[in-house]
Amino acid sequence: MTAGKAGIDQVKEAVAAALGIDPDELTESSSEDDIDEWDSAGIINLVMTLESEFGVSFAEEEAQELRSMAQVIALLREKGLVVG
């Protein structure tokens, strides 16, 4: 799989789907501190969903960093997935 391109709304949708919440509940400043579903199981779901949706792969240390929208977006940028 090759990494594609995604806009901020797509990332939001993916994160929401992974956490099982409504995309409207998410803002760019959301994190594990203000979303109940963003727990350890949520992080695993997030890793799996982002990997299969965007064709990226996270190292274990990176996966552990996926604790806020800002970190998600930063990591996806790092992997060449341009986020608008």
Place this chain on the structure above:
Amino acid sequence: MSVSALKRAKELEPRLVEEGTPVALLSTFHTAFLRPYLIDAAFEMGWLVRPWHAPMGQLEQEILDDSSELYQSNAKAVILLLRLEDLDAAFGHAFESLDVDSRQERVESIKGRLRSLVQTLRDRTSATILVSNFHPSQGRLLDPFEAGQANGPAAVVSSLNVDLAAALADVPGAFVFDHVQAVNRIGLDAFFDEKLFAMARVAISSTAQPAYARALARTLYGVLLPRHKCLVLDLDNTLWGGVLGDDGLAGIKIGDEGQGLLFRRFQLALRSLKARGLMLAIASKNYPDAVAECFRAHPDLVLRESDFVAIEAGWQPKSEMLRRIAASLNIGLNSLVFIDDNPVERAEVRANVPEVRVLDLPTHPGGYVAALSDLEGVFAPSVSEEDRTRSEMMLADRKRQEAVSDATNLQDFLRSLEMTLECGDLDAGTFARVHQLCQKTNQYNLTTIRYTEDELRRMMDDPAIAIRWYRLEDRYGKLGIVGVGVVKSEQDGAVIETFLMSCRVMNRGVEDAMLADLMSQLAPYVGTVQAEYRPTAKNAMVRDFFPRRGFEPTAAGTQDGERFVIARERAPTWPEHIKRITGGGA
């Protein structure tokens, strides 16, 4: 694509409580993450499932405790997903350090454990049981020489799989879930992700989850739901490349190379489904004559006219063709699958006959065979002889119907069928079919007595009881065992306890031949024969069966129905248009 599946599953969730088929997953690793993919995969098959996931590793806890959540889940299917190295860590990287004897010991212990789990499940629930088999290369270093080692892990695991399949075959309602096939299709490297496993014991990689869920959903569908009966196929760019009307018989692509080979292989795959008991039919926008000519004259077609139970070629909407096909085969629209490369035709069918399952063929014919592999409801755990010959039987039925409309008088028609009726006593070889007919026949059944296997076996040993079966063949083919009669001889007369026949052979004199044979089985001392009609909601068609054949009503009706009597010498005679042969060991 995974996000859309997750979203769909979430939207479906409220409907699952009421409408979803409950299924239970028990496993040695985390499976909860499969849930949305399983829901979504089943939904694509037009089916709602409601998966319940036992906590990881709780096999005995759920299965041996009869008040566990598993038994409260009311699951219609229980699936055991097992990793060998979870059952016994020695089957991972430690395998090489075991000597041959302890390898065998450990295999035996796993087998014993699974046998007892499956047996307990069988005793406590009527749910269908699926047990995953083991991948011979999973969880270890990939030694390129392993396949050649007699006691190497590949050999040990493969033989474990064979034993597992054999053990499950002995348990009613228990089947293998072919984990090996699912992993092979995905690819071993793509299937497992060390990182995810280390993070959370997720033993299926992110990208493999949708495909694995599809394999599981397809298997569940195959064991829980009725199979589709007939695949209705388009012709142009579906069964062959190009357009017959434009390119002509010589111009369409089908053959041994290039694009033609893609279509040829698709036809071969369809023929293999036909051998598994699926009927094939055609719905094509073409001139009927051109289609007939093509099937007759094209040298490279795999499928010929005789492979299809119905051919609709013309210019009416495909939805109408599908309706006509269903009517002509006397099956429901919901047992048809429509296969057409053209999305417009598929949309028309979806809109106008929503009961029909519409297969979305990929845009390139190179993907057609895989699309058949992915189609649910075409594969079944076992294929009977009846399945294998279904198309031929259906075509023969059609010819018989045509013959009826051709014949100018009934006697000529009956003679033209050239029927042979084989009559025999119940024996081991006919037991299953006779039992099945007693259980299933509703309409042409005078008393509708549903003998259990045990009862039938006991009756077989009683010299005063004759249990006769009747096997029919005519010029159009074999129809198999179509009727059963049971007569009991007693000092004060005999009683016809059971008389039943398959409806599709009625009014051909077969019932008269059966009755004549049955009456010839009476003990020598019997003078009169009594017979009974017990009305049910479905057997009104045989209400007058006995009176029409010379039986007299008796005043002494039973509480179940009406009684009739006839003197032995007035018994109906064998009809001359049917040839009689004696069958079985007699």
